[in-house]
Amino acid sequence: MAEQHDVTPEVAQELGGFLEQRREQIAQRWADAALFRTVFTVSRDEAVEACKAVVDALADVACSGRLEDIHAPGFDTVREQLSRMAATRAQAGFSPSQVAGEVAGLRQPAAALLQAEFDDPRAEHAHACALALTVLLGTLRLVVMETTVNSGEALIARQREQLLEVATPVIKLWENIVAVPLIGTLDSARSQVVMESLLEAIVHERARYAILDITGVPTVDSLVAQHLMKTVAAARLMGAHCIVSGIRPAIAQTIVHLGIDLGTITTRAGLADALAYALGQQGIVVSPSPAAGAIPR
């Protein structure tokens, strides 16, 4: 079995020579394939140029004899282009395996051209060349898959960074009153960012009241409660009074069952209640304007 699948260096060289010679024809056919046609939409020439770059890379890899090596230097020239193509397909809603399927679709047109090179397509030598082409395009498929996975991982890492800073805006609600709407999972890294930005805002806004709203926090367990208590304690040291708001009925029951004692913290059901409390503490009275309130019915 092993010798059947082995591609000899001579065959690899011959395949490389074929790819160089038939560069134009292969590129013309590939430009009509879905993979290139849908990505390079400006003009057909652009698609053909992109195809030629890929054919050149494949020829280079074939000549170097490293048909099964996805790290072959020949691929380096097109790696960026391939990852851009894969990204465009992914944006159009195609899964990585569908994109891989489209790459596999490139084999048939090239194989047809290769077959035409031989007087007797059934000869053993012709078979060896066809096999070499199949192996080479299989490697190309792996290269495309690898770039897709890498770009996916880079995207996830970037989004994780973005989440850290996006999700903790400190809002000034009134003179002396700031609020932080907490959203999502409060893991250690996030709660650290929350605490820092709240303490900074307390100094910056000279706030005497700080409202921590947990409406958007799906689960309040003992660790989240501990983070909240630490934040409240730190704010108190800076002379600000903290109010925790957005405590839903289910969360309230859960906190009680868990045995967490929030007795030392001022809590309110909603953000509006917390704001009313903070205003009331400062002796600020908000009343409806006489015009709106004095409609006798």
Next chain:
Amino acid sequence: MHAPLAPTTHLPIGSDADLAWVRQQVRKTATDLGFGLIQQTKLVTATSELARNTLVHGGGGHVEVTPLRAGHVCGLRLSFVDAGPGIRDLDLAMTDGYTSGGGLGLGLSGAKRLVQELIVDSCPGRGTTVTVTDWASGLPAPRTGTR
């Protein structure tokens, strides 16, 4: 033993991101089984505590999620498995306020109050398995004692 309603799913617990995923999956499964909002919240919070114990004290492990059925009542069994150092003194570990990891010390004892049944199986040096069972009705199923 109650008949499993669906096959057991294994979820890894190896990082903070895994904890969030486990919480989400348990919440989704509990919703599908007809758990009410309050019970769901309690179960997810207990999950969060126990999964964090698996991560922090057990050095990581996995959770097995099994939907159950007894008559017309649907339930959920969660087994948190780790191969960590184990719990040396279970009574102490179940005491409110006792912690070996710098937390509030309410994880295990609090979780026990949030669910209908919690069983700790631990052997020093050979890891810990905490199994919780909760039934959607709010009341334990009739034959819940036969294990």
